[in-house]
Amino acid sequence: MWDLRYTVTCILLGLRMNRIKRSKPFYSMLDCFLDKVKKHPNKQFIVFEKSSYTYRDVDKQSNKLARALSQHASVKEGDTVALFMGNEPMYVFIWLALAKLGCTAALLNYNIRSKSLLHCFTCCGTNVLLAASELRGAVEEVLPTLREQSVRVFVLGEEEEKCVTEGVNTLSSSRIQQASDRPLDPQLRSKVTLKSPALYIYTSGTTGLPKAAVITYERLYMASSMQAISGVASDDVIYIYLPLYHTAGFIMGLTGAIERGTLLYCMAQLVRVLFWQPPGRGFNSCMDNMHLMVVQYMGERYEEV
Numbered sequence: 623m624w625d626l627r628y629t630v631t632c633i634l635l636g637l638r639m640n641r642i643k644r645s646k647p648f649y650s651m652l653d654c655f656l657d658k659v660k661k662h663p664n665k666q667f668i669v670f671e672k673s674s675y676t677y678r679d680v681d682k683q684s685n686k687l688a689r690a691l692s693q694h695a696s697v698k699e700g701d702t703v704a705l706f707m708g709n710e711p712m713y714v715f716i717w718l719a720l721a722k723l724g725c726t727a728a729l730l731n732y733n734i735r736s737k738s739l740l741h742c743f744t745c746c747g748t749n750v751l752l753a754a755s756e757l758r759g760a761v762e763e764v765l766p767t768l769r770e771q772s773v774r775v776f777v778l779g780e781e782e783e784k785c786v787t788e789g790v791n792t793l794s795s796s797r798i799q800q801a802s803d804r805p806l807d808p809q810l811r812s813k814v815t816l817k818s819p820a821l822y823i824y825t826s827g828t829t830g831l832p833k834a835a836v837i838t839y840e841r842l843y844m845a846s847s848m849q850a851i852s853g854v855a856s857d858d859v860i861y862i863y864l865p866l867y868h869t870a871g872f873i874m875g876l877t878g879a880i881e882r883g884t885l886l887y888c889m890a891q892l893v894r895v896l897f898w899q900p901p902g903r904g905f906n907s908c909m910d911n912m913h914l915m916v917v918q919y920m921g922e923r924y925e926e927v
Contacts, residue, residue, distance in 0.1 A: 631851055642843060647808070648815055651842055651877055652721040656681070658883045666885045670711050680711075682803035684718035689801040691719055694793060695750055695776055699724030699810060702747055702822070705867070706730045706761065707754035709890045712778065713866050714876065716752060721820075724811030728822040729867040732757060734832065740764050741831040743773055746822045750774045752793070765789050816840045823869050835869075842877060845869070849878035849916075856883040858915040863889045875918050884916075 642649050655677075658667075663678035675683070691697040703725050707713055720727050728746050730739070732754075739760065743751070751768065753761045755777050761768075768775060769789045776793045820842045824832040837845075854860070860879055864871030879886045 631853075639843060643816060643840075647812075648839075650721065650811075650814060650839055651820070651846065651880060652718065652811075655718065655880045658880065662883065665883075667879075668711050668714060669885065669887045670709075670889070673711065675711055680714060680718065683711075683715045684722060685803045685806060686798050686801040687715050687719035688722045688806055690793060690798045692723060693801070694797055695752075695774060695791070697723055697725060697750055699813060701749040702726045702728055702819075703750045703752060704728040704730050704743065704746075704748045705752055706732060706757055707752070707778070708732050708756075709863075709866050709871075709888055710754075711888070712754075717876075722806045722811065724814050726819045726822065728834070729824070729872060731824060731826070731832065731865070731867050734827070735760055736763060738827055738832055740767050742824055742834070743768065743771060746834045748773055750776065752776050752778055755779050758787075758790070761790065762787060814839070821872070823867065823872070837869075837873070842873060843881075845873040846877040846881045848874045849882050849884075852916075854878070854882050854884065854916055858882070859885045859887055860916040860918070861887045861889075862918050864918055870918060 659677045659681045663681075664676050666674055667677045667680050668675045691703075697703060697720070701723075703720055705713065705716060705727055717727050726746075728742065728748055730742055734742070742748075749772075751761065751773055753775070758777050761775060761777070765775065765787070774791065775789060776791045778793050779795055816839050818839055819836050820839045821837040822834040823837055824834055826832065849860075860875065862871055862875040864875060866872045866876060876886065
């Protein structure tokens with residue numbers, strides 16, 4: 623029975639991919655998200671720590687960010703923008719905002735420093751860096767070279783008066799919240815196609831410097847189908863602790879959840895004590911309280927935490 627279901631699912635996904643390839647205008651993963659917003663605007667999309675966001679909330683926050691990035695960081699279609707931050711809802715807001723502006727996101731490993739960090743900018747032609755405030759120190763270490771490469775640097779969340787380093791700008795929370803949450807004109811991303819780069823995701827660099835894998839929108843769609851192939855349904859709840867700069871965390875996790883229209887329970891990292899406890903305790907208790915149905919797990923990540 624499972625083999626038959628798997629075969630039918632793969633056939634349906636193949637037919638859907640063919641429709642997407644023929645669609646005009648191009649139907650991107652962003653459009654898939656916007657359809658989910660229309661279909662169930664009040665459904666929870668992201669739960670992070672004590673905060674919860676519906677599909678409509680995430681859409682509006684990404685609209686605000688897109689306008690703030692356009693106005694204060696001069697981000698425009700065709701730019702490559704690097705994200706240097708940990709797992710948090712802002713990561714999702716920013717990626718959607720960049721997609722609405724027709725930009726490519728370079729997902730940086732927040733553990734890398736110095737030469738490896740600089741290499742990540744060079745190999746994908748980054749125009750703008752968006753960094754979390756807690757990673758300011760790592761950015762300032764390579765700031766002279768970034769300025770030579772004309773990379774515009776923005777620290778997220780900090781107010782302007784706290785930014786005293788020349789060459790480091792801020793994209794403050796007040797600026798973001800003052801921006802309009804109205805939908806953006808699709809013409810802002812009119813040049814994006816199925817073959818356009820959606821993401822740059824980097825290798826770990828264990829055999830040298832990190833290497834950028836180009837994830838086109840076509841590949842993004844194909845990899846995002848893993849949840850559907852695995853039998854994940856739209857009413858499931860997915861637990862993700864994997865870093866969003868990782869292929870498994872971002873594509874199979876986040877965009878897979880968008881494709882399915884599910885609720886994503888996101889954590890900054892794996893909390894070891896949650897796992898492998900007796901019934902009623904640890905992770906088993908969390909599964910009951912959060913109604914979790916799907917967990918993304920990688921053994922190597924468990925060892926790292």
